[in-house]
Amino acid sequence: MGEQKSGAGSGAASGPASAPGGGTSAPGRGAKPASDPTLASRLFAELRAQIISGAIPPRQRLRVRQLAAQFGTGLSPVREALNRLTRDDLVSHNDQRGFVVSAVSEQDLADMIRARCWLNERALRESIALGGPDWEERLLVAFHRLSRLPRWADEAEGIANPEWESAHRAFHRALIEACGSGWLIGFCEQLFDVADRYRHIARKAAMARVRDEHRQIMEAAVARDADRAVDLLNRHFQRTAELCRAELQRRAAAVAPTGRRARRAKAVDPAGPPA
Amino acid sequence: MGEQKSGAGSGAASGPASAPGGGTSAPGRGAKPASDPTLASRLFAELRAQIISGAIPPRQRLRVRQLAAQFGTGLSPVREALNRLTRDDLVSHNDQRGFVVSAVSEQDLADMIRARCWLNERALRESIALGGPDWEERLLVAFHRLSRLPRWADEAEGIANPEWESAHRAFHRALIEACGSGWLIGFCEQLFDVADRYRHIARKAAMARVRDEHRQIMEAAVARDADRAVDLLNRHFQRTAELCRAELQRRAAAVAPTGRRARRAKAVDPAGPPA
């Protein structure tokens, strides 16, 4: 006896797929009959991807009827998918009050990152202690696959590259895979997903902020309000500089330790970019 | 902002409740209108309790129609409850193949216990480091409540005392509550539930084994098969003795360390009774 853990499936998000019309277009390859999974499972995967990617923002109410209409299905599969999503704390549910995309907060972020550090530390130490040559190889492969993929599908638009996301997950998993504890791995992956969501949301917010700044500057300029326009532009440059400064500090910190031994694991600043 | 974690509710299992007729019998106390929770939530709680207590054994298939009939409800609430149960890994699900109570295995037990030790260690250390006087007090209270409750509702029959179970959970939670990480606490509680299930299952199996041994001895005696009867009886005594021996060793070990310092946390034998 032994099989357990249906293993949340995770991995590759399907395409947009929102339009019900879909069907027979693009017969390109053999196009296996597909649709293996049940309708509820597809909805689950789709919603999960959208929530993690930030396409559906935190606090967003998930109305069953609306989603059913949007995906062109009945109510049951939606409800089922929603229920499954609560498993990973991506969605929360209140009796008689429906489903909501879980909120994010600075507090929760700090908590989550701390837990993530703890669990991954344990898992990584065990992995290093127990992992054999095969584990090393898998890790190298995972790293290689990750490093040759472009980070963004569209850098300017901040559209993530799904393949990179997938490889990123695979890399982190490969790190801890030899720890020998399915439970621990499961927890780590759950935290990975949540961290991923924060990452995407932050990115999204940053992009939106930049766009908004551009708009404000433009408006002030068109309105011939020189003072305001200049002020906004200056702030805009400042903010950009701050981002660069943070990055430079990071690089400097990476170079400096040449003198001393670079050991000393110590707790890393949890405020840093989750990666 | 901050509310998250719908918080699995856990706690007190309602009565058998299988009969739909139920209703107005035993108006004993005020009998508040109750039924606060949604139907699905009640099924969830009931099934969860039954699975953890071992009333529904591992590998048991959970057929939607059957459960619906048993509880006198429609299919939807059952399905919903089942889906929510997969959250805690108490139930697993395969597309088109329905729900099953998660299997148990020696391997999974070892894995789970190890993870449980790791996570609780971290949580406990943090709790001790961060917990204030209020935490201490709550812990003392939790311990006191637990220690004055009878372990069994019926020792001979091995029927657990629900209040004890509840206080037990509360005690373990109180221990780590001050660790400041909701995520970590959540994981620990999930593992608590799974460990609880193992505990109950083991107890149940032990009781069944004893009963079976009695029956076999009786049958051999009635059949006038002296050799077999005596052999069975001897083994029976041996087994009982082994249980006592294990207990005595535990007590001896607890007394011995008077000489040396009793520090040295070290890894505890995971095979011991999870408590």
Next chain:
DNA sequence: GGTCAACAGATGATCGATCATTTTTTGTAT
């Protein structure tokens, strides 16, 4: 003006029927 209550619309929860797939049974040929 503000507060509360009745109302209406929206939304969640539940039901029973129906479709699709899996599992079991039954029958037949080797």
Next chain:
DNA sequence: ATACAAAAAATGATCGATCATCTGTTGACC
């Protein structure tokens, strides 16, 4: 007897209708 295949039964998945509850609005009253 065994193995395979078709048919039957069981079971999971999905649907749309319906009931219950919640939310926001309107309007009377203080």
